Amino acid sequence: MRVFITGANRGLGLELTRQYLERGDHVFAASRHPDAATELQQLHQQYSDRLVLVPLDVTDAASIAAAVKTVSDNTDALDVLINNAGVYPHAGSGDAHQRLGQLTHDDAIETMQVNAIGPLLVSQALLPLLRAGRKGRIISISSGQGSLTWKATGDPYHYSASKAALNMYMRSLAAEIGHMGLISVIVDPGWMRTDMGGDHATQEPADSARGIIRLAEQLHAEENGSFVTWQGQPVPW
Structure with missing residues (x-):
């Protein structure tokens, strides 16, 4: 399996x-x-024959193009793309930047560029390599915060909106790449104990990762365009 992971x-x-x-x-x-x-550097020392470290800023077109070249120099195909890179401005700081009255243009633009537009453009750029792979799959890491049905709070404005936009982009992508034999799904990884999720989160990243890898392995064409949890349960749009 040949896998490309952003925000690694x-x-x-x-x-x-x-x-x-x-x-x-x-x-x-x-x-x-x-x-x-x-x-990552430690992993590279351990798995230097199977791990390639790729510089990538998902908001920069030249950086995306350079990343595709790096991959192409090392392989002729990809089987899985995991769009994981994301930002949550001021996460864990306790400030009010994503609350009404404190919202800023710069925070909104950064969040949308990294969380929604970036994954779409990375997917577009890697499409030829995914089409050359075995049952190419695009897994985009979203959030329950991106569900319109579940949204019952104001804060966080930008993060929630960016994940809802990511969902629409990847649903749109699914409609097109399904005809190519590829699959695009959106995954809510749960509330994890990470820098973004904070110390009060309810699960370990290792559990989510295990579930997402299993999910990617077992995807069928009829699941193309779906929004699911890391355990494969449907999430309302």
């Missing part, structure tokens, strides 16, 4: 990278600053 330097992305490597798969682990990603 910490949290869920790092755990996905570790578990795919432990299974014996080849992983392209993308992050903005791989040289500064200590745990």
Whole structure:
């Protein structure tokens, strides 16, 4: 299996990278600053034959193009893309930046670019490699916060809106790539103990990663375009 993972330097992305490597798969682990990603560097020392570290800023077109070239220089196909990179401005700071009265244009733009637009453009750029793979799958990490049905609070405005936008982008993508034999699904990974999720979260990234890998393995064409939890249960739009 040849897997491309964004936001691979910490949290869920790092755990996905570790578990795919432990299974014996080849992983392209993308992050903005791989040289500064200590745990990724340690994995690279251990699995240098199967792990390629890829510099990638999902908001930068030149960076995306360079990442695709790096992958193409190392393989002729990908089987799985996991769009995991995401931001939650001021997460854990206790401030009010995503509450009414404190909302800013800059926070909104950054969140939308990283969480929604970036994953779409990365998927578009890697499509030829995924089409050359075995049953190419695109797994995009969303959130229950992106569910319109479940939304019952104001805060967080930007994060919730960006995940709802990601859901629509990936649902749209699914409608087109399904005809190519590819599958796009959106996954709520649960509330995890990560830098973004905080210490009060209810589950470990390792559990979510295990479920997401299993989900990617078992996807069928009729599930294309679906929004599910890491355990495969449907999430309301």
